[in-house]
Amino acid sequence: MTKDKNLKNGAPEQVNLEKGTPVKGTLGEALRSQGVSRRSFMKFCATTASMMALPPAMIPTIARALENARRPSVIWLSFQECTGCTESLTRAHTSTVESLIFDSISLDYHHTLQAAAGHGAEEAREVAMEENYGNYLLVVDGSIPLDNPGYSTIAGISNLDMLNEAAKGAAAIIAVGTCATYGGIPHANPNPTGAVSVKDIIKDKPIINVPGCPPIPVVITGVLAHFLTFGSLPELDHIGRPKAFYGQSIHDRCYRRPFYDKGQFAETFDDEGAKKGWCLFKLGCKGPTTYNACATTKWNNGTSFPIESGHPCIGCSEPDFWDGGGFYKALSMPTVDLSQTAAYAAAGAAAAGVAIGLMNRSKKNTSNKIHVKTTLEDLKK
C-alpha cells in the first residue's frame, strides 16, 4: 500500500484495500449471490452517488467501481463517547439501500453492536487485526483521555494503548463524531480527563474526520461508500473533513438565508418572525461558521434539520463548539461580559485620569512658582 501520507493538503490518496481481505470475491458477486438484481444495484448506486454528494453523471463510474470492490475488514473502537454516533449510524441502517453498504463491509469489532462479549470480543479484534494487517479500516468514535489512562479502558487496556496498537495495522482511520475528530464534549473546558482527538495521537496514518454530534448518518455511510467505491480517501478540507459533505457552510446552503440577507430575524423563539420562519442568527445560530451537510442532506431520511425545526445551529461539527460562548448567543456578540469590563475600565481610568490631571496641574503650579522672571538687572550681570 501507498506509504506517502500527505493529509495536510487534503489531497485524496490511494489506500489499497484489496490485499488480504477476509471475504473473497467482489461486492458485485456478493450482491448477485444474494439475489440482488441489476436494477436494485443501479438504485443502490444512484442513492450512493447522492449520498456521497457526487454528481449524478458519476453513477456509471460508481457502479463499475462498486461492482469490483472488495469487502474490507472494519474495526470500530469506541472511547470516551456517548454512543450517539453509533445510534446515528444504526438509524441509517433502517434503510435498505444503506444497509447494503454495511453488508459490503466486514465489521469485525464494535463492542456495542457485536454479539460476542468479554474475551471473545477482544479475540475477534485481535484476529481481525492480525489477518488484515495493513489493510483494515479503523473507525474511532470518542476522545482519548491522556491525564490518567484509567479514566477510560476496554478489557483493561487504556484507550491510548488500544488506539496505538490498532492504528499500526490500519490502512486508514475514520474518526467519527466531534469527540474523535476534535475532542468534543470531553475536551470542553476544563477538560477534566485531558481528552484529545485521534489526530492528536496518530500522526502517520491517513485520517478522515467525520465530525458532528452526532454526524449525519449518510455522511458516515457516504465516507464508507467512497472507500468502497474508489479505494481511496475522499478529498479533505484543512481540518481533515471530506469536502463533499463539509465543503459548504450551513449558512450558505440554508433555505432561510434570504431572510438573513433582508435583515429579517426571529428575535425570540415564539415571536412573529419565528412563526414566519425568519433567520435565527439573533437566537445564536452558528450556521455562518459551521461546515456540514445538514441543510441539504438533512436528518431522519431527509425530513428536516435543526434550523428547519426552528432551532439555531449549534455548530456541532466544528472544533470546540461546546466552548463557543453559549448556543443562544449570537455569533457577533462577545463571549465575555464586555459591558462590565468596559465599566470597570472606565471607572479605573476616570480615577487615573483625575490623578494624572491633578499631577499635571500641580506640576504646572510648581513650575509657575519656581519660575523667576528675568529682569534687566539679571541680564546686566
Place this chain on the structure above:
Amino acid sequence: MSEIEILSWARGPGLQIATVIFVAGVVIRIFEILLLGRKANLAEAKGSEMSSGLKTMITRTVPDKTTFKRSSVTIVAGYVFHIGMFISFFFFAPHILFFKDLIGISWPSLPGAVIDACAVISIIALLAVLVNRLTNKVMRFLTNFEDLLTWFLTFLPLITGYFAFHRIGFTAPSLLAAHLLSVELLLVVFPFTKLMHTFTLFLARWYNGAISGYRGVES
C-alpha cells in the same frame, strides 16, 4: 491554534483586552484634556460661551468655500467615508447585536445589500483619500508614519468585514476572526493616535466656538 479557537479568543479575551485599553486610554486622555484648565479670562464676557460653543460644534460640519476649493477631495471623500462607515458600523444586524449585548439597547437594522453598498463606498472613499494623500505634493510632505498607520488600521476592519460578509477566499471562522482582530487592533491604537479625533473633535470645536462667543464675535 485552530481558526475556531482564534475566533473564540477574538470574541472573548482578545475583545476584553482591547476594550480595557480603548476605554481606559480614551477616558484618561479626555480627563487630561479637561483638567488642563484655562487661565481666568479677566476681560468682560461679551457673549455666551456655551451657546456659541454648541453652535460651532454643528456649523463647523459645513466646510467654508475656500477650504472646500483647496482640499475638495479630502472633504468629499472624507465625508463619504465617514457616513458610509457610520451606516455599515451601526446598522448591520450583527453589529447591532454586539451593541445590544454591550449596552442593552438595540435599533432596527438595514438590509445586507444596503450595508454592503455602504461598505464598498467607504472602502473606495478611503482608497481615494490615500491616493490623494500620496499624489498631492503638499499632503505627501506632511504625511508621517502615524497617518499611514491609522489609515491602514481603519481600512483593515472595513476590508476584512467586506471579505467576511461575502466569505471570500477563506473559511467563515477565519474571516470572522480576522475581522474581529482587526477591530481589536484599531481599538488598541485608538487612544494613542489621531484616531482620538472621534472624541476630541467635539471638544475642540466647542472650545473654538466658546472663545469667539466670549468675545462676542461670530465663530
Place this chain on the structure above:
Amino acid sequence: MNPAETPQFNIHAGNEFTWNVKPILHEIRHALQRFLDNGETSIIDLRSIPLAPGEEESIIETLGRGEVQARLDVLGASEIYETKYTGVWLVTHYNDSDSIVSRFIEVTEMPDVLKSQREDVVHALNALVTELGTDKT
C-alpha cells in the same frame, strides 16, 4: 382551541420561495434543449440542492404528471413517471419503510433503470433453461 386558532409554527417559509425553485426549472429547460439538440441526457439530484419545506413539492407540482408511470420493486419501492413535459422524468427511490432515499429528475427517453438489464437477462435465461430442463413434458 379551534383549528383556526392553532398557531402556525415555523415549518414553512411563508409563500416566499428560496432562490432555488426557478433556477432548477430553468436547468430542466436547458437540459431538455440539449437533449433535443444532441441527444445529451441529464440527471439532477434533488437532494443536493437546498430547498425550503414545500419547495421540492412545488417543483414536482409544476412538472405535473404525463403519460407513463411505473413502480419498481427493487430494495424497497421506486416510483418512476414521465412528467407532463415529455422527456422529463421523476425518479423517486424509497427504502423498505417507504421513506425517500433519493430523488432525481432525469431528462432522457427513458430512465436506464426501467430497461431490462443485461445481467438480469442472463440470469433470467439461466433460470428459464433450468425451469424447462426440469419440465418433464
